[in-house]
Amino acid sequence: MLSTQTSTTSATSTSRASIHTLDSLAALSSSELDALYRAARVSSTMHAADGALVGRMLAVRNLPGVLAKPLRRFAASRSFVWEGKTFRAESEIRGVGHNRVSIPRALGRQALFPFETLFGPSAIDGKPTLILDYDLDANPAYIRHIHDEIREVAPGLFLGPAMWKGERAKTLVVWFALDSRLA
Numbered sequence: 268m269l270s271t272q273t274s275t276t277s278a279t280s281t282s283r284a285s286i287h288t289l290d291s292l293a294a295l296s297s298s299e300l301d302a303l304y305r306a307a308r309v310s311s312t313m314h315a316a317d318g319a320l321v322g323r324m325l326a327v328r329n330l331p332g333v334l335a336k337p338l339r340r341f342a343a344s345r346s347f348v349w350e351g352k353t354f355r356a357e358s359e360i361r362g363v364g365h366n367r368v369s370i371p372r373a374l375g376r377q378a379l380f381p382f383e384t385l386f387g388p389s390a391i392d393g394k395p396t397l398i399l400d401y402d403l404d405a406n407p408a409y410i411r412h413i414h415d416e417i418r419e420v421a422p423g424l425f426l427g428p429a430m431w432k433g434e435r436a437k438t439l440v441v442w443f444a445l446d447s448r449l450a
Contacts, residue, residue, distance in 0.1 A: 287421040289323040292444045293339055297326045300442040301391070304426050307418035309395040313356035313384060316397065316417065316425060319367065320445035322351030325426075327441045350376075352399075352445055354384060361385055364399065380410050389416055390437040391428055399427075415443075423447040 292300065310316065323343065350367040357363060362384040369376045382399040389396040399415035414437050417427035425445040430437040 287424050289321070289424075289444055289446050289449070290343070292420070292424075292426060293323060293325050293343060295326070297328050297439075297442060300326055300426065301428075303420055304418055304428065304442075305392050305394075307420045307426060309386065309397060309418050312359045313354075313362040313386075313397070314359070315419065316354040316362075316384070316445070316447065317356050318447055319353045320351045320425070320447045321449040322349055322367075323444050323446075324349065325442040325444055328439050353378065356384075380413075381405050382415070389418075390414060390430055391416070391439075397425075417445060420444075 292303075295303065324347070325339070327338065348368050348370055350369050352364055352366055354364040355362055363381065364384060365378040365381045367376065368374075368379050380401060381403055382401045383403065385398050385400065386395055387398045388394065396416040396418055399417070401413045401415070402411045412432045414430040414432050415427055416430075417425040420426045423446065425447075427443055427445070428439050429441045429443055430439050
């Protein structure tokens with residue numbers, strides 16, 4: 268029985284790894300991304316996200332299709348200013364990071380909007396997740412209102428909601444993905 272479970276788990280992991288890419292995630296709707304996020308697992312260590320991960324904005328919540336499709340194409344292009352996030356684990360349960368932005372001929376490449384990482388309950392479903400906390404003195408006030416989370420949907424591929432922290436609740440704004448396999 269154990270060997271059957273092991274081969275089933277192995278097959279699930281293999282298919283999980285092979286079916287998800289930044290492109291395939293970008294083709295999903297907000298509700299499909301939500302379901303995938305809820306089914307995903309949180310990494311067991313902060314080191315799982317170490318490094319410069321390639322990012323992609325996937326879907327803006329409640330954006331009509333006539334605007335969503337061109338925006339998704341733009342997000343996949345080299346002209347899109349957000350390149351991803353860089354993470355550095357400081358321990359198994361804490362870390363730091365920043366966003367990588369590129370604006371050629373104006374600012375060049377920049378490391379902007381630092382964050383601290385920790386494990387905690389998701390604002391989406393209350394289950395464990397890796398939280399990116401932007402509430403740091405180094406960030407402007409509007410950035411301090413951002414709440415990001417990520418879970419692993421395939422080995423090295425992370426999916427997350429970016430939310431706005433209001434007075435009473437967090438509101439989902441956009442889905443994004445980060446891929447360590449492309450770094």
